[in-house]
Amino acid sequence: xxxxxxxxxxxxxxxxxxxxxxxxxxxxxxxxxxxxxxxxxxxxxxxxxxxxxxxxxxxxxxxxxxxxxxxxxxxxxxxxxxxxxxxxxxxxxxxxxxxxxxxxxxxxxxxxxxxxxxxxxxxxxxxxxxxxxxxxxxxxxxxxxxxxxxxxxxxxxxxxxxxxxxxxxxxxxxxxxxxxxxxxxxxxxxxxxxxxxxxxxxxxxxxxxxxxxxxxxxxxxxxxxxxxxxxxxxxxxxxxxxxxxxxxxxxxxxxxxxxxxxxxxxxxxxxxxxxxxxxxxxxxxxxxxxxxxxxxxxxxxxxxxxxxxx
Amino acid sequence: xxxxxxxxxxxxxxxxxxxxxxxxxxxxxxxxxxxxxxxxxxxxxxxxxxxxxxxxxxxxxxxxxxxxxxxxxxxxxxxxxxxxxxxxxxxxxxxxxxxxxxxxxxxxxxxxxxxxxxxxxxxxxxxxxxxxxxxxxxxxxxxxxxxxxxxxxxxxxxxxxxxxxxxxxxxxxxxxxxxxxxxxxxxxxxxxxxxxxxxxxxxxxxxxxxxxxxxxxxxxxxxxxxxxxxxxxxxxxxxxxxxxxxxxxxxxxxxxxxxxxxxxxxxxxxxxxxxxxxxxxxxxxxxxxxxxxxxxxxxxxxxxxxxxxxxxxxxxxxx
Amino acid sequence: xxxxxxxxxxxxxxxxxxxxxxxxxxxxxxxxxxxxxxxxxxxxxxxxxxxxxxxxxxxxxxxxxxxxxxxxxxxxxxxxxxxxxxxxxxxxxxxxxxxxxxxxxxxxxxxxxxxxxxxxxxxxxxxxxxxxxxxxxxxxxxxxxxxxxxxxxxxxxxxxxxxxxxxxxxxxxxxxxxxxxxxxxxxxxxxxxxxxxxxxxxxxxxxxxxxxxxxxxxxxxxxxxxxxxxxxxxxxxxxxxxxxxxxxxxxxxxxxxxxxxxxxxxxxxxxxxxxxxxxxxxxxxxxxxxxxxxxxxxxxxxxxxxxxxxxxxxxxxxxxxxxxxxxxxxxxxx
Numbered sequence: 001x002x003x004x005x006x007x008x009x010x011x012x013x014x015x016x017x018x019x020x021x022x023x024x025x026x027x028x029x030x031x032x033x034x035x036x037x038x039x040x041x042x043x044x045x046x047x048x049x050x051x052x053x054x055x056x057x058x059x060x061x062x063x064x065x066x067x068x069x070x071x072x073x074x075x076x077x078x079x080x081x082x083x084x085x086x087x088x089x090x091x092x093x094x095x096x097x098x099x100x101x102x103x104x105x106x107x108x109x110x111x112x113x114x115x116x117x118x119x120x121x122x123x124x125x126x127x128x129x130x131x132x133x134x135x136x137x138x139x140x141x142x143x144x145x146x147x148x149x150x151x152x153x154x155x156x157x158x159x160x161x162x163x164x165x166x167x168x169x170x171x172x173x174x175x176x177x178x179x180x181x182x183x184x185x186x187x188x189x190x191x192x193x194x195x196x197x198x199x200x201x202x203x204x205x206x207x208x209x210x211x212x213x214x215x216x217x218x219x220x221x222x223x224x225x226x227x228x229x230x231x232x233x234x235x236x237x238x239x240x241x242x243x244x245x246x247x248x249x250x251x252x253x254x255x256x257x258x259x260x261x262x263x264x265x266x267x268x269x270x271x272x273x274x275x276x277x278x279x280x281x282x283x284x285x286x287x288x289x290x291x292x293x294x295x296x297x298x299x300x301x302x303x304x305x306x307x308x309x310x
Numbered sequence: 311x312x313x314x315x316x317x318x319x320x321x322x323x324x325x326x327x328x329x330x331x332x333x334x335x336x337x338x339x340x341x342x343x344x345x346x347x348x349x350x351x352x353x354x355x356x357x358x359x360x361x362x363x364x365x366x367x368x369x370x371x372x373x374x375x376x377x378x379x380x381x382x383x384x385x386x387x388x389x390x391x392x393x394x395x396x397x398x399x400x401x402x403x404x405x406x407x408x409x410x411x412x413x414x415x416x417x418x419x420x421x422x423x424x425x426x427x428x429x430x431x432x433x434x435x436x437x438x439x440x441x442x443x444x445x446x447x448x449x450x451x452x453x454x455x456x457x458x459x460x461x462x463x464x465x466x467x468x469x470x471x472x473x474x475x476x477x478x479x480x481x482x483x484x485x486x487x488x489x490x491x492x493x494x495x496x497x498x499x500x501x502x503x504x505x506x507x508x509x510x511x512x513x514x515x516x517x518x519x520x521x522x523x524x525x526x527x528x529x530x531x532x533x534x535x536x537x538x539x540x541x542x543x544x545x546x547x548x549x550x551x552x553x554x555x556x557x558x559x560x561x562x563x564x565x566x567x568x569x570x571x572x573x574x575x576x577x578x579x580x581x582x583x584x585x586x587x588x589x590x591x592x593x594x595x596x597x598x599x600x601x602x603x604x605x606x607x608x609x610x611x612x613x614x615x616x617x618x619x620x621x622x623x624x625x626x627x628x629x
Numbered sequence: 630x631x632x633x634x635x636x637x638x639x640x641x642x643x644x645x646x647x648x649x650x651x652x653x654x655x656x657x658x659x660x661x662x663x664x665x666x667x668x669x670x671x672x673x674x675x676x677x678x679x680x681x682x683x684x685x686x687x688x689x690x691x692x693x694x695x696x697x698x699x700x701x702x703x704x705x706x707x708x709x710x711x712x713x714x715x716x717x718x719x720x721x722x723x724x725x726x727x728x729x730x731x732x733x734x735x736x737x738x739x740x741x742x743x744x745x746x747x748x749x750x751x752x753x754x755x756x757x758x759x760x761x762x763x764x765x766x767x768x769x770x771x772x773x774x775x776x777x778x779x780x781x782x783x784x785x786x787x788x789x790x791x792x793x794x795x796x797x798x799x800x801x802x803x804x805x806x807x808x809x810x811x812x813x814x815x816x817x818x819x820x821x822x823x824x825x826x827x828x829x830x831x832x833x834x835x836x837x838x839x840x841x842x843x844x845x846x847x848x849x850x851x852x853x854x855x856x857x858x859x860x861x862x863x864x865x866x867x868x869x870x871x872x873x874x875x876x877x878x879x880x881x882x883x884x885x886x887x888x889x890x891x892x893x894x895x896x897x898x899x900x901x902x903x904x905x906x907x908x909x910x911x912x913x914x915x916x917x918x919x920x921x922x923x924x925x926x927x928x929x930x931x932x933x934x935x936x937x938x939x940x941x942x943x944x945x946x947x948x949x950x951x952x953x954x955x956x957x958x959x960x961x962x963x
Contacts, residue, residue, distance in 0.1 A: 017471035024477075028484050142610035144560050146567055147602040150587060154595070204734035210689060211729075212749045212800065213721035222748075226739045245475040249567050253587070267483060268569050275483060279476055286473050301739065331930035332950070332959040 010294055014287050021283045022072050025276040026065055054078050054273075072280055078273040080266075088277035091262045099251070099258035103243050106178045110185035110239070115232065117186075118193025122228075123220065125198065133190055140187025146249040149180035153253070177254045181246050185239045189232055197228040226300065233297050237290040244286060356545070359622040366618025369611040376608060380430055383423025391424050392416065400589075403596055410596035412585070421577055422600050428578040429559050429608070432493060436558035437551045439497040444504025445547070451505070452512030459509075469502050478561060482570040489572055492565065496558050507550050511543040518542075545623030552616035556609035563605055579605045636807055636840045637663040637686070637725075642700035644678070644685050653911045655681045657864040659700075663808065668834065668841040670851045672887070673861035676908055679844045682861075683810045686842075687727055688717050704808075723753035726801035730813040732793035736785035742796055743781030750803045764803065771836070772799045772829060791822035795829065802833065812844045827854050848891045852876065857944070860884045863909050863919035865935075870945035880947040882924045918950070926951055928959070 054071065071078065080086045121133035143151075156176060200206065201224055209219045251260035259278065266274035360366055384391060389407070395415035403410045409418035451462040481495040563580030565571045571581050579601040586598030644656035656678045663669050671679045684690050686702055688709060702709040704725065709717065721727075729735055737745060746765040750756065756764070762781070769777035772795040785793060794814065801809055811830070815823040831854060834841060845851060851858055852872070859869040860883065868881040879885045886904040906923040909915055918924075921931040930950050939952035950956050 013467060013471065017468050020468055021472060024480065028480060031484065138610060138614065139606075141613055142556070143602075143606040144563055144609070146564070147583065147606060150590060150598060150602070154590060204729065204731060205737040207689070207729065208735045208797070208800075209737070211687065211721055211727045213718045213723060213752055214748070215718065223737050223740070227737070241473045241475075245473065245564075249564065252567075264568055267479070270483075272483075275480075279480055282476055283473060286476075287471055290471065327930055327934060327955075329955050329959075331933065332928050332953070332955045334926065334928055334959075 006298065007295075010291055014291055017287055018072075018280075018284060019069075021280055022069055023065075025280055026068050029272060029276060030061075078277045080271055080274050088274050088281075091274065092259060092278070092281060095257060095259035095262050098256060099247055099260055102174070102177060102181065102251070102256065102258060103240075103247055105174065106181040106243055107185070107240065109178060110182040110189060110243075111232075111236075113182075114186040114189025115193050115229070117190040119197055119220070119225075119228075121190065121194040122197035122201070130194075133194070137187040137191045137194075140183040141191070143183070145180050145184050145246045146253060148183050149177070149250055149253045152176045152180055177250050177256060180253075181243055181250050184246065185243060188235065188239065192232055192235065193228060196231045197224060200224045200228040203227075230297070230301060233293060233300060236296075237286075237293040240289045240293075241286050244282060356619075356622040360618050363618040363621065365614050366621075369614035369618070372607060372611040373615065376426060376604070376611070377430065379423055380426035383426065384420050387417060387420040387423070389417035389420050391420050400594055402594075409600050410594075412597060413589070418582075418596060418600055421582060422579070422604060425577050425579045425582050425601060426604065428489070428572065428576065429562060429580065429605070432489070432496070432562045432578065433555040433559040433608075435493050436496045436500060437554040439493070440501040440504045440554055441547065441551055443497070443501035445508050447501065448505035448508030448510075449512055452509035453516065455513075455516075463509075466502055466505060469499055470506075472499060474499055475561065475564065478565065479568065479570065482565060487565075487570050487573050489576070492562060492572065495565075496561055500554065500558070504547070504550050504554070507546050508543060511546050515542045545619075549616055549620045549623060552612050552619060556612040559605065559608060633664040633666070635662050636665050636704070637842075638701075638703040639682070639686065640701045640703070642682060642685065642702070643698045644681050644690070644695060645698050646695050648694065651912050654914055655864055655911060656685070657914065659861070659864075659866055661859050661866065661869060663840050663842060664857075665840055666834065666838050667856040668830070668843055668854050670843040670845060670855035670858045671861055672845060672848065672851055672858060674846055674908065676911075677861045678864040679861050680812050683727070683812050683842060683844050686810065687721055687725060688712075688714075689721075689727070719753070722749055722801070722806070723804040724806050725808045725810065726804070726806040727810040727812065728794075728797050728801050728814055731817045732790050732797055733817070735797050736793060738785055741782055741784055742788070746781075746796070746800050746803065749800045753804050765799075768799045768803050769796070771833070772796070772802075773825075774799070790818055791825060794818060794822075794826055798826075798829065798833070802837070802839065805837065806839065808840050808842065810842045810844070813846070814843070815850060816845070816847070823850070824853075830854060848887060860887070863914065864911060865919065865948065867920065867949070868945075868947045870941075874942065874945040878941075878945070880941055880945075880952065881920075881949050882926050882951070883920045886923075918948070928956060 054076075059067070076087075076089060078088050080088060080091070117133045117136070121130040124130055140148075153176065197220075206219060206223060209223050214223075247258065248260035248264050250256070251258045252264045255261070259282075262274070263278045263282075265271075266278065387408075393416065395411075397415065399411060399413055399415045401407055401411045403418075407417050407419065409422055411417055412421070447462065451459045477499050478495045481498060482491060485491040485495065559579075562571065562578060563583060566578060566580030566584045567587075569584075571584070572578050577585075582601035583598055583605065586594070586596075586601065590598050639662075640660050642656055642659045643654070646653040646655055659678070659682055661669070661671075671682065673679050681690065681695075685695075685697055686709065690697075697710060700710075704720075709720070712720070736742070743762070743765065746768070747758065747761045750761045750764055751758070754761075765781065766777045769780070774780060774792060774795055780788075785796075788796065798814075814830075815826050818826065827850060830841060830843075833839065843850070843855060855872050857869070857871050858875045860867045860875070860881065862883050868875065868879065868884050870878075875884060876888065879888055883904075886902070889902045890904060904923055909919050909922065915921065915932065917930070917932045917934050918936055921927045924931065928950060934950075936948045936950045937953070939947050939949070941947055941952070951960075
């Protein structure tokens with residue numbers, strides 16, 4: 001069946017990309033000056049033992065590579081240098097649920113608000129809602145999310161004292177970081193939905209629907225929406241990536257104990273195994289998300305579902 | 311003498327028309343084929359549409375202003391970039407220091423425009439390099455077609471799957487911070503977007519009739535690329551470039567926030583914003599405000615101009 | 630000729646568009662009637678205003694750029710111009726239906742054909758879903774789609790152009806409207822499919838008695854299917870008449886020009902003579918007859934005053950100064 005062929009092709013592509021990243025991180029580890037993996041080895045005993053166990057440092061290069069690939073495949077991301085009692089996996093299992101909550105909430109908020117805003121802007125083109133929506137959109141795209149975050153903190157936490165500025169302990173704590181993270185994607189989705197909807201509304205089949213005497217509500221909801229949302233689904237993958245990378249900075253600013261915070265700390269302290277492991281983990285998540293989005297796209301558009309050439 | 315125009319229902323009141331008017335009229339032959347309105351060239355038309363877009367024009371004005379200030383700003387200011395006057399630490403904006411001073415007594419106004427030079431330089435360089443690599447790669451891939459295209463596209467597919475900022479971060483960790491390394495990191499995977507667009511454009515235009523016409527006239531490949539393909543693609547390419555610059559500036563600021571940016575004493579807007587972040591709770595808002603404002607303003611301007619250009623240069627929307 | 634029932638009457642219709650370059654007067658005083666059970670064709674070249682006319686009957690023109698500035702559209706004793714949008718929606722698809730030129734893009738690619746067809750019926754008639762389905766299946770049989778039960782579940786891209794046009798026709802007729810407006814229904818189709826679709830129109834008209842307004846630029850299509858014809862030029866109707874009148878006794882120079890520029894099998898061989906020149910700019914339309922610049926019989930009055938309507942014979946009307954007594958006298962003296 002053609003659908004299976006398409007899935008296979010995508011899976012292979014995914015694996016290729018993961019392999020490239022794995023190789024890239026492996027090469028990096030060997031190449032960075034002052035890294036503990038080459039000849040310098042200027043770390044203490046305990047760490048050294050961990051490293052040797054994980055990376056098989058006495059074996060020839062190619063064997064090391066294979067061991068590394070194997071450990072990635074089995075989701076074992078290695079030890080930490082700066083915190084020898086912890087492995088990367090420990091950090092991930094602590095941080096991931098928090099980051100996931102933050103990221104998912106932001107994503108869902110951005111998607112729903114963005115689509116709704118975009119639809120209303122398209123229907124009332126050049127009206128008040130359109131102007132407001134597009135202004136928000138332009139601001140969301142132009143103002144980087146970390147700056148947005150500081151602005152929000154400044155306004156809502158410091159000056160008006162409505163929302164707490166940091167950590168992650170109650171739902172109230174979630175508001176500001178999620179908002180900061182969601183603004184950019186919301187803006188992009190709103191703009192895209194708007195222009196896509198406007199274009200769809202000029203299509204012939206919408207004219208046919210009008211000639212059939214359907215109400216505007218029905219035309220938008222039943223005929224226009226599905227078609228207009230296609231481009232939005234397409235960029236969902238990229239948006240997830242930007243939310244993911246955006247979370248690094250947001251978590252740092254708001255002192256949220258998620259994966260991103262550990263990642264940023266590891267960058268600053270040059271804890272290379274953590275950097276590598278986390279990078280590979282992030283990439284895998286992203287690639288899975290991209291894959292899911294691709295599948296969703298295939299389901300939504302019947303032309304692709306039935307006729308994709310494998 | 312002119313008579314009012316009759317509707318088709320006023321039959322007999324046409325009696326006051328002089329009989330002489332019913333004589334046959336001598337017409338000039340060439341008048342028949344005259345076209346009513348003058349037509350504009352592609353670029354003239356695009357400029358006309360762009361000019362009407364007030365937002366895009368405003369953005370263009372902002373960009374021109376920023377570039378001028380980046381050059382002239384440090385010259386205009388009475389202070390120097392690196393001069394540290396410890397007695398004048400952390401002063402809010404005043405007549406002396408228009409944007410205030412930082413914790414080392416340096417003038418923020420002067421530093422802002424120095425930072426402008428760096429940030430804009432990074433942005434424009436990244437866009438230009440992406441353009442160069444992308445056009446070559448995409449052009450070859452699209453024009454050659456067949457197996458070459460297939461292989462080249464597979465490579466792009468894999469590269470596209472890599473999360474852009476993650477790769478940038480990794481490379482920065484690998485290479486160490488610095489202006490040159492940042493530009494390298496940004497462009498190593500950044501050209502993929504441009505290559506795809508160029509390839510798409512080439513594929514679209516390759517079989518256009520005017521290309522075939524040129525071929526039948528015996529034009530060589532280079533001439534075809536120059537005169538037939540390139541002008542048609544320039545629109546999409548320019549739009550892509552105006553959208554690359556803000557994403558490069560954003561990436562640079564992002565890197566600075568993670569501590570991987572440009573090192574002291576040089577400061578881009580990203581570095582200044584990062585330095586300004588911790589002191590915001592102490593009330594020194596100008597440290598963060600000015601670089602953050604200008605980052606946002608620049609990105610806004612480029613985005614708005616890019617949008618306007620997209621509207622103006624899109625052949626489908628030609629009016 | 631016995632008096633048939635008038636189903637639609639358009640009187641002195643004026644439609645203008647506001648564009649960036651100014652106001653375009655697309656339709657400038659168009660009047661015609663549609664009788665029960667007939668096929669009325671509006672013929673003219675691109676840009677003459679025939680599509681705009683048909684769309685304004687249904688009030689389907691884009692509201693922000695198009696305005697009906699004058700005239701009346703009378704249907705079932707009401708002027709459609711005075712109806713609210715809600716009332717118009719009840720009429721669209723149920724009492725007056727319209728089909729458009731390109732069947733490839735007329736159907737929603739993400740919905741099944743069955744869904745789109747039943748929707749047309751369910752919108753206007755209080756029937757159950759099962760009954761609707763049955764009605765749709767028999768309608769598909771009527772328009773000549775084989776295996777309708779299976780094909781209901783398929784998507785538009787799984788049908789050929791001709792089949793899609795049949796589906797569109799089925800969708801337009803499912804509520805049994807009085808009037809079907811077909812705007813260039815065969816232009817985008819192959820010649821052989823074209824003939825089939827025209828046959829289908831005739832067949833359906835015989836079976837259901839629907840009145841058809843056919844918009845086209847193709848005289849061949851008109852010759853096959855039209856009972857009465859109106860020839861449009863630059864926003865105005867030049868000549869109206871029965872088929873035989875228009876084809877064998879054309880009065881207006883434009884009509885004659887059209888007939889001469891089309892290859893005819895029934896007349897003796899001769900050269901194809903295209904009409905010199907291009908239609909006038911509708912931003913500032915000329916005061917008199919718009920065809921003056923291209924007309925070989927033009928007189929001074931033609932450019933200055935729009936011709937009065939002349940009734941050549943019963944139901945055959947022309948707007949041309951050549952019909953005026955003074956013109957005929959002038960011709961005799963030259």
